[in-house]
Amino acid sequence: MKNPIPACIVAPFFFMAWCGLAYWRLGTVDNSTLYKVAGVTVVLWSLAAYAIFWKRKTISERVHIDVKPNVIEVADGERFTAQFSTGGRFLSSPEKFSSALRDAANRKSHMANRSVAHRESAHVRLWPGELGISELELEAFTQLLEIEFLEPTIEIIDSEISGRDYETAIRV
Helix, strand or coil, X not given: CCCCHHHHHHHHHHHHHHHHHHHHHHCXXXXXXXXXXHHHHHHHHHHHHXXXXXXXXXXXXXXXXXXXXXXXXXXXXXXXXXXXXXXXXXXXXHHHHHHHHHHHHCCHHHHXXXXXXXXXXXXXXXXXXXXXXXXXXXXXXXXXXXXXXXXXXXXECCCCCCCCCCCCXXXX
16 A cells, blocks of 8 residues: 555544444444544544655655766765666666665665665656657656655756756745
């Protein structure tokens, strides 16, 4: 299950309906059953609220990643290289790109001495340069990003402005 939030919100309704049917059929509901249903409802809705808060916080703190031919650069200055762009194509080896992307997602600055790190949200800027990028490559690129990052956004930088070292983005 990719998104447990709807299940956490909807699941207590099953138990509430069970109590409603028991009251309708028997005329009473045992207090211990009511306490269990109330406890399950509070726990599941609290988990859903926490997950929504965590997801919003993660999305608001996006990491900026620049992807150039054979290089992945993270905003904090780390570079990861792999031979994923060859033969006039930006993404000729998805396996090598996936490996370099996994290294970028699990970099030491993000892990911070933890054995397991949560997924980050990413703003990815593609710099295809003279190679360009086809729709098929972009689709494969997007699928690989969604595996490693939470709701990634992708920006393609045109070849005529790729000569600049940095672009300025304004978040509204």
